[in-house]
Amino acid sequence: MIGATLRASRARVYWEVRTAHLERALSLEPAAILYASRRYDFDEDLAAGLEMHRQDSLAAGLTLLRSRVTAVEITEPLFLNGVLRSAVAVVAARAAAWVRRRPVRIVTYVIGNADPFAVPVRRHPKARLRRLVERRLAFWVARRIDRIAFGTAGAKDVFEATFGRVRGKTALIEALPSPCPCLDGATTPTVPFGVLFLGALEHRKGFDLLCAAWPSVVREEPSARLLVIGKGPLAGQAQHLADTHASVTLSIDPPRAEVHAQLRAAQVLVLPSQGTPSWREQVGLPIVEALAHGTAVVTTTETGLADWLSANGHQTIASGADVEALAGALLTALRQQRPAEDVLADLPARDGRLAADQWMFDAV
Numbered sequence: 001m002i003g004a005t006l007r008a009s010r011a012r013v014y015w016e017v018r019t020a021h022l023e024r025a026l027s028l029e030p031a032a033i034l035y036a037s038r039r040y041d042f043d044e045d046l047a048a049g050l051e052m053h054r055q056d057s058l059a060a061g062l063t064l065l066r067s068r069v070t071a072v073e074i075t076e077p078l079f080l081n082g083v084l085r086s087a088v089a090v091v092a093a094r095a096a097a098w099v100r101r102r103p104v105r106i107v108t109y110v111i112g113n114a115d116p117f118a119v120p121v122r123r124h125p126k127a128r129l130r131r132l133v134e135r136r137l138a139f140w141v142a143r144r145i146d147r148i149a150f151g152t153a154g155a156k157d158v159f160e161a162t163f164g165r166v167r168g169k170t171a172l173i174e175a176l177p178s179p180c181p182c183l184d185g186a187t188t189p190t191v192p193f194g195v196l197f198l199g200a201l202e203h204r205k206g207f208d209l210l211c212a213a214w215p216s217v218v219r220e221e222p223s224a225r226l227l228v229i230g231k232g233p234l235a236g237q238a239q240h241l242a243d244t245h246a247s248v249t250l251s252i253d254p255p256r257a258e259v260h261a262q263l264r265a266a267q268v269l270v271l272p273s274q275g276t277p278s279w280r281e282q283v284g285l286p287i288v289e290a291l292a293h294g295t296a297v298v299t300t301t302e303t304g305l306a307d308w309l310s311a312n313g314h315q316t317i318a319s320g321a322d323v324e325a326l327a328g329a330l331l332t333a334l335r336q337q338r339p340a341e342d343v344l345a346d347l348p349a350r351d352g353r354l355a356a357d358q359w360m361f362d363a364v
Contacts, residue, residue: 004066005063005066005067006032006051006063006064006067006068006069007051008030008031008032008051008069009069010029010030010032010069010071010072010361010364011032011034011063011064011069011071011073012025012072012073013034013064013075013089014033014034014035014075015035015037015085016038016039017033017037017038018038018041018042019039019041019042020041020285022042022043022050023046023256024353024354026046027354028354028357029361031051032052032053032067033051033052033053034060036056036057036060038054040200040231040253057084057085058088060088061089061092062092063092064089064092065099069093069096070104070105071105071106071360072089072090072104072105072106072107073109074086074089074141074145076109076111077139077142077163078112078116078158083138084137086108086137086141087137089106090106090144094144105147105361105364106144107147107148107149107361108148108149110159111155111282111283112155113155113158113280113282114158114275114279114280115162116134117131117135117162142159142166143167145168146168147168147170147171147359148166148171149170149356149357149360150170150172151175151283151352151353152174152282152283152305153304153307155304156170156172171356173356173359174305174348175283175288175304175305175353175356176288176308176347176348177292178292178347178351179292179293180263180289182293183293183344188264188265189265190264190267191266192223192267193221194265195224195266196226196229196262196265196266196268196269196270197226197227197229197270197271198263198290199229199271199285200231200232201228201231201233201234201235201237201238202233202234203234203274204275205232205271205272205273206272206274206300206326207230207232207234207237208234209272209323209326210270210326211234211237211241212323213326214226214241214245214247214248216327217327217330217331218245220327221335224247225247225248226247226248226249227248227250228241228249228251229252229259231253260293263289263290264293264295266290266295267295267333267334267337268295268296268298268333268334269287269296269298270297270298271284271299271303272299272317272321273300273303273319274319274320275302281300281303282303282304283304287303287305287309291347292347294339294343294344295340295343296315296333296336296338296343297314298315298326300316300317300318300319301316301317301318301319302319303316313336313343313346315329315332317329
């Protein structure tokens, strides 16, 4: 819708939204969400309770210009797919502030831990021109943000190394969850030696590495069970693994209530993310959700939470580690039989993303 007028006094301008954004938005202060696209796990039922507008960048800018917003959250400037959208939002918000003689705060939440400008650009003139424009826009946006909340220390290091000193206030608030409310009164029994893979079935999430490692895990620990939840290009490989190993079950994109139940039941979550020249796991939503349900984690050093995980009894291996390393980490985690209460005890009382949101918008 072009030219909509927002009911909320705050707006979140995102490139894409997914179910986790919607669940979190229900816990945050009311804010309209202006988004360009939906992820595969977008939940229509959750969206029904929120003020949401699917708009391109120009329409989102016009909406901000028309509305009496006091604060706007934009996508972090190092996310290059959304940097033009963020720039338009900044221009519109500043214009609205000038017209109404009322300040509008620009804020962003940063978890990107890889410098996109370090990736070589193709020699094609259009590719080089696009990168030049993206770089200029990213620097322009970064210098016009009033508050920047960093979700990981790695994200803070990359941001500061790329942009140098910025004028906005900054804070590091680790992207750690608090215990999930669904644990209150839950009766889901833990599956002994139960492993859960949750997420996109693709190479960068390490799913093919898990498929190769699983036979070794079962050979050493015959009681081990693997539940795969997700969908993606490697769904055929997932189905083959389930067909050839009685210890493996596949569930393609189940309802969120079922996902929560399986997170409560699993003993270990595995997400062996593999970095690429243009991508690195920022935090890993499955990791955050596993921690919130008291589930131990096996992952790689790609995630921005790797240091915290290693320091708090979880298993991390190097990105690019071989099958034996992943199998060994899984066996270690399974044999520890770590109680959910032990995992939950390490978490903050307040969800890190909610705490960051409160700091960004405080006293607007």
